[in-house]
Amino acid sequence: MLKLERVGLELGSNTILTDVDLTVPPGESVCLVGPSGCGKTSLLRLASGALEASAGHVVNGFSSTTAVFQEPRLLPWQRMLDNIALGLKARGMKRRERLHRASQLADQVGLGDFHDHFPHELSGGMQQRVALARALAVGADFLLLDEPFGALDVGLRSEAQDLVERLVVDQGIATLMVTHDLTEALRLAHRIVVISGSPGRVVFEQAVTTPFAQRSHAWLYEEAGRLLRQPVVSESFLFHPDSEVV
Numbered sequence: 665m666l667k668l669e670r671v672g673l674e675l676g677s678n679t680i681l682t683d684v685d686l687t688v689p690p691g692e693s694v695c696l697v698g699p700s701g702c703g704k705t706s707l708l709r710l711a712s713g714a715l716e717a718s719a720g721h722v723v724n725g726f727s728s729t730t731a732v733f734q735e736p737r738l739l740p741w742q743r744m745l746d747n748i749a750l751g752l753k754a755r756g757m758k759r760r761e762r763l764h765r766a767s768q769l770a771d772q773v774g775l776g777d778f779h780d781h782f783p784h785e786l787s788g789g790m791q792q793r794v795a796l797a798r799a800l801a802v803g804a805d806f807l808l809l810d811e812p813f814g815a816l817d818v819g820l821r822s823e824a825q826d827l828v829e830r831l832v833v834d835q836g837i838a839t840l841m842v843t844h845d846l847t848e849a850l851r852l853a854h855r856i857v858v859i860s861g862s863p864g865r866v867v868f869e870q871a872v873t874t875p876f877a878q879r880s881h882a883w884l885y886e887e888a889g890r891l892l893r894q895p896v897v898s899e900s901f902l903f904h905p906d907s908e909v910v
C-alpha cells in the first residue's frame with residue numbers, strides 16, 4: 665500500500681503541494697487528474713522515492729515500484745527483447761534466462777513477432793507497450809504511470825489502455841496514473857483523485873464502482889459530463905488547454 669499523510673512539498677522557494685492525503689491499496693488503480701503545473705508529476709516522484717516530502721509522511725509498502733513515462737525511454741541501440749530485459753540484466757539474471765522471461769512478456773503485451781526490432785522500427789504504441797513490459801519484467805506490484813499515452817493517437821491509445829486494464833484486472837497490479845483526460849481516468853480507475861490549486865492539494869475524490877467491462881464509450885462520456893458538473897472538478901479543468909473533455 666502507498667500512503668501519503670498530510671504531505672507537503674517545497675522545491676526551492678516554491679510550495680508545490682500541501683496537505684495531501686492519498687492512499688493506493690494493493691491492486692487498486694488510482695488516476696490523478698488536474699490542471700497543468702498543479703504538482704501531479706511531483707506527487708508521483710514522491711511516491712517513487714525520487715523526491716522527499718517537506719512535511720508529512722510518505723510510506724510505500726509495495727515490494728517493487730516502477731515508473732512508465734509519456735515518452736517510452738527505450739535504448740535505441742538495443743533490440744526490443746533486450747529493452748524489455750534491461751532491468752533483469754541490472755539484477756544479474758543470466759542472458760538466456762532473461763531473454764526467455766522477456767519473450768514471455770513480449771507475448772503478453774502483443775509483441776511476440778517483434779523480438780529483434782529496434783525501437784525506431786516500432787510504432788509509438790508498440791514502444792509504449794515495450795516500456796510497460798520492461799516495468800513488468802522486474803515483477804512490479806505497483807506501477808507509476810505519468811501520462812503514458814499522452815503522445816499516442818486515439819487508436820494506439822485505446823490499445824495501450826486495454827493493456828493497462830488487463831494488468832489491473834487480471835494481474836491485480838496497483839497503479840497510480842497521471843492523465844489529463846477524464847475519460848481515460850474513468851476507463852482505468854477504481855478511484856479518481858483531482859488535484860488543483862497552487863500549491864496543489866486534493867480537491868475531489870471519487871470511487872468508480874462500475875465494472876471495467878461495463879465502461880462503454882457512452883458511459884465514459886456521460887460520467888465525464890456528470891463529474892464536470894461538479895464545480896470543483898470543472899474549475900480544475902477550465903484552465904487546461906489540452907483537456908479533451910472540456
Ligand SMILES: Nc1ncnc2c1ncn2[C@@H]1O[C@H](COP(=O)(O)OP(=O)(O)OP(=O)(O)O)[C@@H](O)[C@H]1O
Pocket residue numbers: 675676678680698699700701702703704705706707
Ligand atoms: N525542481 C523544481 N524546482 C522548483 N519548482 C519545480 C521543480 N520541478 C517542478 N517545479 C514546479 O512545480 C510545479 C508542479 O510541477 P509538476 O510537473 O509536478 O506539475 P504537473 O501537475 O505534473 O504538470 P503537468 O500536468 O504540466 O505535467 C510547477 O509549477 C513546476 O514549475
